[in-house]
Amino acid sequence: MADGVLAPSPVQNSFVRSPFSHPFLFANFSVAAVVLPYWSAASTQYLRRSCVTMASTHCNSSPACSFFVPQSSLKPSQQPSLLVFSGGTAFNCVAEELKKVTTRVAHVLPVSDDGGSTAEIVRVVGGPAVGDIRSRCLRLSDESTSEAIAVRRLLGHRLPLDASDAKSEWYRIVEGEHFLWNGVSRPYGETIRAFLAYFQNQILRRTSDSFCFSNGSIGNFFFAGARLFFQSLDAAIFLFSRVSQIPTESLVLPVISTNDRLTLGCELWDGAIIRGQNEISHPTAGFVQTVNKDCSSTIALPSRIKRVFYVSSEGSNLLHEIFPEANASVLELLSTVDCIVYSMGSLFTSICPSLILPGIGETIASRSVPKVLLLNGSHDRETTGLSASGFVTAITDALNRTYGDPHKCLQNFPSDYINALLVPKDGQIPVDVGCLAAQGIFRVIMVDSINDPKVGTVFDPNSLINALINLIFHSVEEAMANFNSSEKES
Structure with missing residues (x-):
């Protein structure tokens, strides 16, 4: 079971939008199929395994509201839709369980990995990392x-x-x-x-x-x-x-649709440049070995990461920055899904490479749906010393393209990109609630965790999924409340 805090701001943190834009609730463009009774009936018919309790920060975790989630017995067109930015491993165990609740999930992945057998394929035959x-x-x-x-x-x-x-x-x-x-x-x-x-x-x-x-x-x-x-x-x-x-209904999408090789680079706060995702995240001694991103087992970065960017893979200047375009299918889905998720995982080499592309930040900021950050359970080489608000800042800077070309940067607020934070219980990342509030993020929800012997504290998949689906349902209730209020006023 997941529990936590809920202190929504009526202005900065609402999920209100026109209910007519909600595809899985208003497929027939009719308000006659009233939303809340619809979901109550569905919830009665399809019992979920557990429910998420949310509580106000001002009442010491006393229950504020709870929701029951229907199972995947619902038709695909009735299931909530999500778009998840992630890498290839951290979200995998959740992905398997999530498809039991909804198959309408778009998994957006980077294609810049240059480690393991992927590196050998790219080295010999070229192309993007698969x-x-x-x-x-x-x-x-x-x-x-x-x-x-x-x-x-x-x-x-x-x-x-x-x-x-x-x-x-x-x-x-x-x-x-x-x-x-x-x-x-x-x-x-x-x-x-x-x-x-x-x-x-x-x-x-x-x-x-x-x-x-x-x-x-x-x-x-x-x-x-x-x-x-x-x-x-x-x-x-x-x-x-x-x-x-x-x-x-389940889509696996490269954030960049290309047949060419892509190389990731990063700039550190001390001005140093590192080329290659593997060198940034988990450098090896030059021989084949299994990947270990535990910060205690790798050499620390000399300075924190300021930004990531794409660099040329050809020619004499391999540090020349390039600006690939985002996959058009990703931009289209961002405009229609019911929830946007930034997965746990390697923050700068798995999540941010999908966020720095033109159009991604603009589209996300324009949406009034749950935009959820899943906080890591522990630090790695990329995030040593960061608090929860530091993760939010990194994602905001990536989406705003803050430290890139000044003519291509945005000025959006953190709350334009993230309006809910899910935190694994017993995680090692400090949750600085005051700083998060200053960023406009008031929904901080604790979710049950489990201990993975390889990576430490991770989300319990079922509790995490229930928390995500309940955030979507909560947004539906707010949208309907807003709609009913406007109807009465008119």
Whole structure:
């Protein structure tokens, strides 16, 4: 169960908008289907697992309001819609549970990762990073049949760390002789093998670059083969989504729709520039190893991060800043979804790369829906020393493009981008409520957490999902109250 504080400002923090703009409530453009009775009936029919209690900051967590959330038995058109900015790992466990409540979720991911097997693919055959997208697609994939489970197991498989063993296993997979093909029917098998073989053919053609299969992801290789074949990242995502049977309402979107390589850079407050997402987030000693973003196990940054930006991957000046355009589909969805979420995860290398693009900040600021920041449970190399308000400032600066081209920056307030903060209980990030209030953020909600032995304190997925859905329902109640009030006045 989640609980916390709720002290809404009637002006700065309301979720009021015209109910006619609410797609999952007013699909027929009719006020006759009254909102609150509708949701009460749905809530009675579809009982949820738990409810979220919100309380006022001025009454020592005494209950202020509670809501019951309908389950995914609702038709897709009746389910709330969300857009989540995230990286490839931190939100994964939540994504699997969230699809049980609503499949109308757009997962927006960066394509600038340059670590792990993704780095090797980009080094040899070029193109955008596909690792984060592949990771999220797998988490959303179907598990309702034995074949679906077999396909997921195949595409989720990683080769051994030893380069020789990895190469040997890879050839057994491509040739169809590996046990991972057990349970995969001939049509599926031939489709998947075709793109794995195409990827193999492409790396063999690059005779000057020997490909290392160590710790390689079969899903990444399939994804890269599809992208190279179609010469389209969007087409590769579509194919992967269909092969892994992702619900059609669930979208996995690159924040930049490109077939080119993208490189991330960052500027520190001491003026230093770091090139490459891996070097910013979790630098390695130059050999293949599993990723560990724990700030206690990596060398600290010499100064805090001021901003992130995209840099050229070609030519002699590799620190030359470039300005790619946001995926048009992302901008379109931002204009229509019922809730916008900034996920927990690597703040500067997973979340901010999606926020700094032109049009993203403008669109988010124009919306009057829940805009929710999920606070990390612990610090990493990128955020050491930051409080909750520091996370808000970083996101605001990214969306405003504060430290980039002065002709392209915005002047919006933090509350234009974030109007609710969800905090995992027992988390290590200081929640400075006074500073958050000064930023115009008054909804600070504590959510149940669990201890992950690998990363420490994380959100309990079910409690987090209930908190998110209840924020949407609360916004609906406010919208209806505002609508009814205006009706009476008129």
